[in-house]
Amino acid sequence: MGMTITEKIIADHSGLKEVHPGQFVYADVDICLGNDITAPIAIEEFEKAGISKVFDPEKIVLVPDHFTPNKDIKSAQQSKSLRVFAEKHHLKHYFEIGRMGIEHALLPEKGIVGPGDLVIGADSHTCTYGALGAFSTGVGSTDLAACFATGKVWLRVPESIRFVFHGKAKSWTSGKDLILYTIGTIGVDGALYKAMEFEGSAISNLPMDDRFAMCNMAIEAGAKSGIIAPDKNTEEYIKGRFKRKPVMYHSDPGCNYVRTYEFNADKITPQVALPSLPENTKPVEEVSGIKIDQIVIGSCTNGRISDLRIAAGILKGKKVHPSIRLIIFPATQEIYKKALQEGLIETFIDAEAVVSTPTCGPCLGGHMGILAEGERALSTTNRNFVGRMGHPKSEIYLCSPAVAAASAITGMITPPDEIIKN
Numbered sequence: 001m002g003m004t005i006t007e008k009i010i011a012d013h014s015g016l017k018e019v020h021p022g023q024f025v026y027a028d029v030d031i032c033l034g035n036d037i038t039a040p041i042a043i044e045e046f047e048k049a050g051i052s053k054v055f056d057p058e059k060i061v062l063v064p065d066h067f068t069p070n071k072d073i074k075s076a077q078q079s080k081s082l083r084v085f086a087e088k089h090h091l092k093h094y095f096e097i098g099r100m101g102i103e104h105a106l107l108p109e110k111g112i113v114g115p116g117d118l119v120i121g122a123d124s125h126t127c128t129y130g131a132l133g134a135f136s137t138g139v140g141s142t143d144l145a146a147c148f149a150t151g152k153v154w155l156r157v158p159e160s161i162r163f164v165f166h167g168k169a170k171s172w173t174s175g176k177d178l179i180l181y182t183i184g185t186i187g188v189d190g191a192l193y194k195a196m197e198f199e200g201s202a203i204s205n206l207p208m209d210d211r212f213a214m215c216n217m218a219i220e221a222g223a224k225s226g227i228i229a230p231d232k233n234t235e236e237y238i239k240g241r242f243k244r245k246p247v248m249y250h251s252d253p254g255c256n257y258v259r260t261y262e263f264n265a266d267k268i269t270p271q272v273a274l275p276s277l278p279e280n281t282k283p284v285e286e287v288s289g290i291k292i293d294q295i296v297i298g299s300c301t302n303g304r305i306s307d308l309r310i311a312a313g314i315l316k317g318k319k320v321h322p323s324i325r326l327i328i329f330p331a332t333q334e335i336y337k338k339a340l341q342e343g344l345i346e347t348f349i350d351a352e353a354v355v356s357t358p359t360c361g362p363c364l365g366g367h368m369g370i371l372a373e374g375e376r377a378l379s380t381t382n383r384n385f386v387g388r389m390g391h392p393k394s395e396i397y398l399c400s401p402a403v404a405a406a407s408a409i410t411g412m413i414t415p416p417d418e419i420i421k422n
Contacts, residue, residue: 006197027154034061164263269283321408
């Protein structure tokens with residue numbers, strides 16, 4: 001029997017001809033990364049073990065992005081520990097403030113990760129890079145410390161679930177909507193420790209930004225990873241970025257999937273995940289009219305340039321509703337620069353939105369957008385757990401940039417069609 005794309009990547013990085021679900025392997029890692037919350041613990045464990053040298057200074061990435069720009073003394077100390085470690089070990093990939101971006105948007109943009117890679121990160125949304133045809137997954141800080149020393153990771157080969165999206169997504173239905181619909185169908189534990197493999201004509205037609213959004217949220221279904229086989233869109237994206245030789249893996253015909261789901265993409269409309277789980281999804285039409293206090297457009301899920309273009313297209317010539325705080329976070333400095341050049345930032349400011357430097361701050365309730373008791377947020381981020389963005393008695397609704405921008409104008413959850421047709 002053949003192997004899935006996930007099994008092939010893991011086998012090749014483990015020096016094996018083949019692997020099987022449930023098998024434990026010790027695999028070579030192409031890239032490992034940490035941020036200002038998780039890496040300080042890894043650094044402490046690395047140094048506590050008395051290790052003097054990292055396995056490869058070109059394969060470790062440190063990005064202080066969660067509480068940066070530093071919100072207080074503690075966050076400043078955490079960022080400093082990354083900076084000192086990077087300087088001590090001459091790390092090639094250290095990104096802070098003016099050079100930084102939200103890690104899961106920054107690494108693909110910089111060409112640090114690519115097709116065929118095995119990537120681990122001490123952040124659960126490391127699964128984002130599966131959009132490039134890589135096996136990427138989140139690990140704990142102690143696993144990251146071990147990788148700093150050895151360049152390897154110990155893991156169990158996951159079973160794979162195939163998700164086939166037929167047809168073509170409707171206007172306003174994005175990759176974010178497809179993944180919200182998927183999680184709504186299978187639940188937040190529906191892919192527990194599985195590799196979610198996305199394919200079908202609708203996926204082939206998806207731009208890379210939408211693919212990143214889909215794989216980013218695989219963890220919200222409990223998955224070990226999300227992955228999309230590389231194609232012409234992938235090749236075009238990595239051209240001029242990715243300097244190493246890419247390896248384009250694909251699943252074999254007849255390989256084993258523990259389950260297959262098939263969806264008609266043209267029947268999926270924009271989705272909204274209601275509090276307080278990403279699985280609590282409904283079509284936007286069914287929840288239209290819910291009053292909102294704050295809207296966030298950005299994050300490692302939906303802070304890319306196409307997301308900002310969609311939002312600006314809806315907001316252009318209009319004003320944010322007086323009851324709404326609209327906060328927009330370009331995911332990287334490069335995206336911010338493009339948005340400036342294209343006039344998107346001017347559109348946002350004219351609409352009376354606030355535009356921030358790249359940061360994870362509001363997504364995890366860290367800073368720059370904390371919710372008060374009883375407030376509701378509509379957000380393009382990836383989690384809506386209780387207390388995720390602030391007060392435990394606040395509420396979070398998840399959506400795409402199109403729904404977020406349309407709702408910012410009306411002050412309540414609104415389908416984008418209602419704004420555009422008017």
